Amino acid sequence: MRIQFFSAIVLVGVLTACAGAPKTAEQKKSLSASVATSIDLVKKTDPTIEKFFKDNYAYAVLPSVGKGGFIIGGAGGDGEVYKGGTLVGYCSMGQGTIGATIGGQSFDEFIFFKDEANYKVFTANKFAFTAQVSAVMVASGTGAATSYHDGVAIFTSNSEGAMAEAAVGGQQFKYVSLEAAAAKAK
16 A cells, blocks of 8 residues: 555656646647647537636636556646736646556546636646545536635536546646746757
């Protein structure tokens, strides 16, 4: 059990450390297109989610987060961060799990920050979901019935518009501003 625990910790560190801002113009273009597609899909699946895209301080969209494993599992993905509807940076997510994990799936994740305080924690790379946090699975009308919890609202969806499991506990995030990404690319 101890080996599994440390393996999961290492997996989260690796997933979080190796991702980040896209390094090439083609990677940026691809990520941006994936984010736009994910936003379009989630709005078509549930038009009431539009209120979160309008009523937020900032938000992050991580398209095509991969999740899978066998007993020891992990998840990871990259995304874009918007403030005032304008792209301000990139983010990556890593998650490690231990337990009844068999198989894999891909999903899109949307994180909405109601206020500046939660956004600043996120951009300072100190943002992580505790084990008790769950995301709302997107289906028609879920946006209308959902509100912010502790200043954050989290939604997940897949290409069919729903996901069987939406636990986000243990997710850790890394944020890179556009300026920092440009400096790294030089």
